Amino acid sequence: MASWTKKTAFTLENITRDVMAIMDHLKLKKVHVIGASMRGMIVQRMAIDF
Secondary structure, X not given: OOXXXXXXXXXXXXXXXXXXXXXXXXXXXXXXXXXOOHHHHHHHHHHHHO
């Protein structure tokens, strides 16, 4: 969060890392994720990156 600017605050990569950080904090190892519209793109980034 410290490195966010108006240009980089809401990239798919940033949002995906936020979701993964929440999952790590909750110690979730396996999850089923689905999404529509913007959330669908986030889910795709999760599959690609992690």
